Amino acid sequence: MNSFTEENYLKAIFKLSSKNSGGVSTNSIAESLNTKASSVTDMIKKLSDKKLVNYKKYQGVNLTKKGKEIAVSIIRNHRLWEVFLVEKLNFKWDEVHDLAEDLEHIKSKKLTDQLDAFLEFPKYDPHGDPIPDKDGNINRHQDITLADLKKKEQGVVVGVKEHSKSYLNYLENTNLVLGSEIKVTDIIDFDKSMTITVNKKQEVNISNQASKNLIIKKL
Amino acid sequence: MNSFTEENYLKAIFKLSSKNSGGVSTNSIAESLNTKASSVTDMIKKLSDKKLVNYKKYQGVNLTKKGKEIAVSIIRNHRLWEVFLVEKLNFKWDEVHDLAEDLEHIKSKKLTDQLDAFLEFPKYDPHGDPIPDKDGNINRHQDITLADLKKKEQGVVVGVKEHSKSYLNYLENTNLVLGSEIKVTDIIDFDKSMTITVNKKQEVNISNQASKNLIIKKL
DNA sequence: TATTACTTTTAGACTAATCTAAAAATATAT
DNA sequence: ATATATTTTTAGATTAGTCTAAAAGTAATA
Structure with missing residues (x-):
């Protein structure tokens, strides 16, 4: 062990x-x-x-192959527990990381697989990170961030590259959560900051540092 | 910590x-x-x-008071996780102890309390052991065992004093689970073994060692 | 290519939790 | 009450994981 x-x-x-x-x-x-x-x-x-x-x-x-298998199984645990905490125990997405950090080390294949089933085999965790399946396959999504979009382009938020409480908190306060639709209305050349429309109603300014960490699926 | x-x-x-x-x-x-x-x-x-x-x-x-508080809170965690594993993840009552032994050490008041709520504030764990509430109050039940019953007396199984896999397994195979109704039909003087009727249909012989560990509520 | 800067490794020390073996305290029994 | 047995504590070692400080290796640069 x-x-x-x-x-x-x-x-x-x-x-x-x-x-x-x-x-x-x-x-x-x-x-x-x-x-x-x-x-x-x-x-x-x-x-x-x-x-x-x-x-x-x-x-x-x-x-090694064996080392990779262990790493992936821990990541699987971590992300499943995060889903559990958010979906079943009403935690916020910025509160679950540290707890999952402990829960992930409980080693029981049966526990993990039953939890997976109980949660109905989720594909992504609350931050949009893909959950490896029983066999360790990971379903990564494209690595396009909001910062890659050009003026007038549109996308949906599918994940984050930065998991700090402060970043997640900021996003939530700006309504930039998983599934939010974004349209770039302007980009300032000087500092690459953007003006975007969130869910067709809200106008928001976002810095390059923030937009670089928001993973997007283009529409 | x-x-x-x-x-x-x-x-x-x-x-x-x-x-x-x-x-x-x-x-x-x-x-x-x-x-x-x-x-x-x-x-x-x-x-x-x-x-x-x-x-x-x-x-x-x-x-000390402080030591007792910590002990009780760990026991609360342990028993809540056991309920979770049995009720939500379909574990058997003889499979949950070791996992709960690990899960109990995850220290988060919020996690414990939310789990408690999610499980709808259970009073007993899958072995009939009482779950301390938020404030550490424990609701012990009477300490009468099957071995205390006399011929023709009746009772309901409300707990076990021994948590080994083999004992729990034996009980399950004999239909002696929480809630089972028992009537003592005979007691052998020599070794204090009993013949009992389980749920009004099944006749079973049970040794003194086994009956001493089965907690009963008299009817 | 020599010198400087940076990265990585080694050597030796520390803490937490454990162990064995021996010493000290307490309990039991003649 | 004294000898014997049992329990508990101490002393000293061990292992896992960490650290600091120094040595060794690699990379970058003048």
């Missing part, structure tokens, strides 16, 4: 390696787990002994 | 002190947690420093 800590390392490595190709650096892992590079090196050695990562000194790491 | 381990000690002490009065002995804690007396002594010192138990060397321990 693997400890919570080991699982968190695997998850972090999985997320980092889907961003950039090549080996995942010690420093980037340390940063994403709020720990020190030396701790990461120690843990990497341990995971390497367990054949969960491939590792050559100074060359960064990559998950 | 307290570690999972500390919480498990508090829970064990709580359960042991409700059985016998006076200080809970080091050995009994060690036995109930499958650990060694020396480890218990160490942990007791730590809990004592945190003012969660009262401790005098060689005299056993007792929970």
Whole structure:
């Protein structure tokens, strides 16, 4: 069995390696787990002994098949619990991350699969992140953000790239939730900020930093 | 914040002190947690420093008010999760203990209370154990077991004193589940084994060891 | 290509929780 | 009441995960 800590390392490595190709650096892992590079090196050695990562000194790491399977199953747990918390227990989308961070480590295939069934096999979590199925297949959506849209183009909000409470809160207050329809009415050349219409009624200004993190499906 | 381990000690002490009065002995804690007396002594010192138990060397321990509150809240979590697993996720009553053992340590008052509401404020868990309410009040039921009944007396199953998979399994196969009605038709003097009628149709023989662990409400 | 800067690893120390073995305290029994 | 048995505590080690500081390796730059 693997400890919570080991699982968190695997998850972090999985997320980092889907961003950039090549080996995942010690420093980037340390940063994403709020720990020190030396701790990461120690843990990497341990995971390497367990054949969960491939590792050559100074060359960064990559998950093995087995390591990837574990990472994906934890992500599946995490996202299913988030759906549960929002849909069944009336939590807001900005409140569920930390709890899911704990719940995800409860290891029971049966629990996960029954929860999945109870929730009627959701495909996305409350932030639009795709939920891996029983077999670990992930259904990623296109990586287009609001910032990629041009003047007069339209889209629907399908996800976020940033999960901080403050960002999610801001979005909710602006009615920019999953499913919201957006039309770009203007783009300021200077700072790339946008004026958009939300759900055909509300006019909103949005900074480039905010629009870059909002995943959109073009209409 | 307290570690999972500390919480498990508090829970064990709580359960042991409700059985016998006076200080809970080091050995009994060690036995109930499958650990060694020396480890218990160490942990007791730590809990004592945190003012969660009262401790005098060689005299056993007792929970302080604060320690008791923590223990009760963990038990509340445990039993609510058991209800969830059985009622919503279709687990059997003999499958839920170990999972609840993990889930109980997720510390969020909001999560617990919302779960309670979602389950419509259940009073008992799937084994008939009472669920403490928001304020920690526990609604214990009378401690009469099947073994206390005399010939021709009747009762309803309201709980179990033993939670092992094998015992619960045996009960289920004999239709001795919560709510089953029992009439004692015969008691063998030699070994105190009983012949009983379950739900007015089924005749069953039950050993004293088994009947002593079945909590009954007399009819 | 040498020097500087940055990243990664090693060495050694710390904390939490555990263990074994031995010592100290308490309980039991002749 | 004294010897014996049992329980509890102490002392010292071990393991997982972390840290700081220093050494080693890699990358970037003049």
